[in-house]
Amino acid sequence: MTSITPVDNVPNNLFPLADSRSLRNYISELWERREFAFVVPIFDARIQNMDSVLGQIWHLLNPLLMVGIYYVIFGPLLDIQRGENYLGFLVVGVLLFQLTQRIVQEAALVVRRNEALIRSVQFPRGLLPISAVTGQTFAFLPAIAVLFSFMLITQEWPTAKWLLFPLVFIAQLLISGGLAFAVARIGFAFADLSQILPHAFRMLFYLSGILFSIDDFVHNPTVRSLFALNPLYDIITAARWTLMGTPLHSSVVVGLIAWAIVLPVVGLLFFRSGEARYGS
Amino acid sequence: MTGPVSLIANDVHVTFRVYEDGPSALKQAFSNRKWKRTHRTIHAVRGVSFSLHEGETLGIIGSNGSGKSTLLSALTGLTPLDRGTIHAADRPRLLGVGAALRPALSGYRNIIIGGLAMGMRKQEIESRMADIVAFAELEEFIDLPMRTYSSGMRARLTFAIATTEIPRILLIDEALAVGDARFKERSAQRLETIRNAAGSVILVSHDVNEIQRSCDRALWLEKGTVRAEGPVEETIEQYLSATSLP
Numbered sequence: 001m002t003s004i005t006p007v008d009n010v011p012n013n014l015f016p017l018a019d020s021r022s023l024r025n026y027i028s029e030l031w032e033r034r035e036f037a038f039v040v041p042i043f044d045a046r047i048q049n050m051d052s053v054l055g056q057i058w059h060l061l062n063p064l065l066m067v068g069i070y071y072v073i074f075g076p077l078l079d080i081q082r083g084e085n086y087l088g089f090l091v092v093g094v095l096l097f098q099l100t101q102r103i104v105q106e107a108a109l110v111v112r113r114n115e116a117l118i119r120s121v122q123f124p125r126g127l128l129p130i131s132a133v134t135g136q137t138f139a140f141l142p143a144i145a146v147l148f149s150f151m152l153i154t155q156e157w158p159t160a161k162w163l164l165f166p167l168v169f170i171a172q173l174l175i176s177g178g179l180a181f182a183v184a185r186i187g188f189a190f191a192d193l194s195q196i197l198p199h200a201f202r203m204l205f206y207l208s209g210i211l212f213s214i215d216d217f218v219h220n221p222t223v224r225s226l227f228a229l230n231p232l233y234d235i236i237t238a239a240r241w242t243l244m245g246t247p248l249h250s251s252v253v254v255g256l257i258a259w260a261i262v263l264p265v266v267g268l269l270f271f272r273s274g275e276a277r278y279g280s
Numbered sequence: 281m282t283g284p285v286s287l288i289a290n291d292v293h294v295t296f297r298v299y300e301d302g303p304s305a306l307k308q309a310f311s312n313r314k315w316k317r318t319h320r321t322i323h324a325v326r327g328v329s330f331s332l333h334e335g336e337t338l339g340i341i342g343s344n345g346s347g348k349s350t351l352l353s354a355l356t357g358l359t360p361l362d363r364g365t366i367h368a369a370d371r372p373r374l375l376g377v378g379a380a381l382r383p384a385l386s387g388y389r390n391i392i393i394g395g396l397a398m399g400m401r402k403q404e405i406e407s408r409m410a411d412i413v414a415f416a417e418l419e420e421f422i423d424l425p426m427r428t429y430s431s432g433m434r435a436r437l438t439f440a441i442a443t444t445e446i447p448r449i450l451l452i453d454e455a456l457a458v459g460d461a462r463f464k465e466r467s468a469q470r471l472e473t474i475r476n477a478a479g480s481v482i483l484v485s486h487d488v489n490e491i492q493r494s495c496d497r498a499l500w501l502e503k504g505t506v507r508a509e510g511p512v513e514e515t516i517e518q519y520l521s522a523t524s525l526p
Contacts, residue, residue, distance in 0.1 A: 010288055014367035017357040036396040043393060047384045116379035121397050122356055122371055276360050 021124075026272060029124045036127050041135025063143040066098065067091050067150070074211055088154040088244055093210035093236045095147050099140045100176045100232060101201045106132040107180035108187030108194045111278050118279030125278050126271060129184040133177045156244050165242040171260040172235045178263025181271035188278055208232040215247060228255035231263070283334030286480045287355070287372065287449055291364035294325040294347075294354050324350040326504035327364070332449070334369075337471060337481040339495030339512065341488065341519055347504040348484045352451050355482065372449035372482070373398070375442045378434075383427035387418050387437055390426050394441035408444050415466070416440040436463055443470050450474060452483045454490075468494055488516050 021029065049055040070090050110128045111118070118125060187193045207230055209215075214233070218224050227233050228251040238256050241248035297319045324347045332338050342348050353359045355366060356374045380397035381390045391412050395405035405412075413422050416436040418429075426434065443450070450471075471481055471494055485491055491498055491512060498515035500508040508518045 010290075010367045011285055014285070014288060014369055017355075017366040017368055017371065033396070033399055035402050039396055039402060040393055043382065043385055043389050046389075047382060050384060117397065119353065119358060120356075120374050120379040122358060122373075123397065123399065279358065 023269075023272070026124055026126070027268075030126050030130070033123060033127055034130075036123075037131040037134045041131050042138060044135065045139060059139050060142040060146065063095050063098070063146045067094055067146070070094055070211070085154045085156060085244060088151060088156050089213070089240065089246070090211070091147055091150040092240050092243060093208070095140075095143050096172065096236050096239055097205060097208060097210055097232060099136065099143070100172065100179070100235070102139075103133050103136045103176040104179050104183050104201075105194065105197050106136055107184045108197055111184050111188035112191065115279055125275055126181065126268065129180040129271060130177065132180050132184070133173060137173065151243055159245070161242045161245065165239060168235065168238045168242055168256070171238075171256050174260040174264050175231045175235065178259075178265070178267035181264070181267030185271045185274045188274070204230065204232055208236055210236065213246070224249065225251035228252050231255065231259040234259065283336070283478055285331050286334045286370075287332040287366070287368040289331070289355070289364070289366045290329050292325055292328045292351070292354060292361055292366060293323070293363040294350050294359055295321050295323045295362045296350075296359075297321055324504055325354060328501070328504070328506055329364075330499055330506065330509060332480045332482065334478045334480055335475045336497065337475060337483060337495045339491035339498040340482060340484045340501055341486065341491050341498055341516065342501035343486060343523055346501045348486075348501055349453060350504075351501065352453055352482070352484050355451055368449060370448035372451050373442070373447040375439065375450060375452045378438045381426060381438070384425055386424060387413070387416075387422040387426055387429070390437065391441055394438070395444070398442070398445070400445060405444075412440045412444055415470070432460055432463060439463075439467055439470070443474065446474055446477050446479055448479050450479060450481045452481065454485045454487070464493075488520065492516060 045056075049058070052058065054061065067087075067090060071087055074086070074090070107129045110132050111125070114128055183193065183197075207227070209227070214224065214227055214237075218227070228249070234252050234256040237246075237248060237252045240246045326347075328347075328351060330338070340348055340351065350359065352374065354361055355368075355372050357366075357371060358374075380394050382393060385393070388409070391409060392402060392405055396402065413419055416433070416439075418433060418437060421429065421433065426437070429437070474481060481494075483491065483495060495512050497510065498512045499506060500515050500519045502522075507522070508515045
């Protein structure tokens with residue numbers, strides 16, 4: 001016979017499991033577990049490099065090759081020498097764009113890739129998109145060295161504005177993180193997203209003024225301020241201003257700050273509202 | 281009974297959707313004019329109620345597909361309930377860090393990953409490293425990639441990581457079945473330590489011997505409902521007589 005223990009009155013030292021954490025608890029739990037996002041991506045990077053001959057050196061070679069190809073094609077070959085320092089102009093655009101693209105593409109896969117972990121361990125899932133940001137940022141550090149070397153090679157000497165570059169970079173990480181949260185949830189529900197993303201980024205690449213300065217083509221100030229709606233255009237234009245003193249419109253500054261505040265908040269809320277479904 | 285109640289499950293129902301993988305989904309969609317993928321709703325756990333006490337090991341037994349694993353995953357809070365409630369003194373921890381581990385990396389690095397996934401600090405993990413390695417008996421192999429380990433070595437490592445911090449409620453899903461006699465004995469000792477520290481354990485298995493060896497009470501789950509619950513011997517007897525071949 002079945003003899004089920006009566007469960008009518010629950011002792012008050014027990015709490016309901018389904019009780020979802022408040023946003024505040026969620027964020028503080030993310031913070032408590034931050035080491036996961038800093039250690040695990042570094043370990044995973046080891047795995048990726050284990051079978052390759054050049055290993056970690058690729059993090060340096062990749063950005064160099066990328067910039068080299070663009071430079072040969074658009075520099076000497078097509079002779080589109082715009083502005084004084086086209087090489088420097090190109091390096092900042094190409095490299096910073098690549099960081100955000102890599103973070104977002106990684107984030108699109110992160111929930112599905114960690115399905116087994118999600119099913120067996122209780123942790124705030126927001127750690128996964130955050131790990132995509134930290135992991136890709138670590139991998140990007142050699143590219144930052146490349147970026148600054150090219151500034152010096154092209155005789156772009158340090159000015160006081162260089163001190164503002166870290167702020168632009170932090171804004172870029174906040175923007176990329178916000179996108180990573182959003183894309184992580186969409187990529188979980190809709191696996192085809194990772195097929196679409198490369199095309200979306202190709203499109204965005206041409207709208208971010210990476211190969212040509214948008215200012216050279218767009219003279220109408222209203223249309224120009226529309227470009228400020230593209231966060232990547234804001235990041236790259238502001239970064240060029242800090243490093244090379246290229247022109248900077250106020251709409252870009254407003255856009256950069258606004259996206260850096262709005263995207264992480266909206267992204268986190270959007271990601272978290274799908275929290276219970278991840279892994280199922 | 282043993283100590284005070286540490287977990288109460290009340291009328292727990294869990295359903296999930298499974299998408300059907302029929303012959304050519306696109307072709308079917310055209311012929312049926314139904315653009316949504318067909319799915320089945322599986323009612324895996326149907327109104328399960330039980331309680332768990334401090335210092336107690338509850339065995340859940342049942343044949344394959346009886347809803348044991350689904351119930352266990354509901355107990356971690358990982359699977360949303362359809363109906364019913366689960367109250368607990370602390371969030372139950374599934375002995376499942378195995379999923380976080382990376383076969384290509386060394387045992388040492390995997391201990392750090394596993395610990396971090398469970399919410400420990402890196403410093404804390406490093407200070408307990410020697411104990412974990414000693415319990416897993418992997419001293420000579422700790423710097424080798426985990427994929428070179430035998431299944432027994434892997435089970436020892438997972439168990440050692442999951443039980444470094446004594447959990448208040450530990451859930452185990454047939455994890456002890458792997459490993460040799462010596463490891464079984466050592467893991468039974470570790471469970472004893474957990475119980476002595478007023479922790480409770482839920483052990484899910486279809487291996488009757490394992491339930492007999494380590495549990496104080498047993499619950500027999502069949503087709504998502506509780507068929508019997510009580511002393512281990514009696515419950516197992518009912519289970520065996522109902523499921524044995526004529």
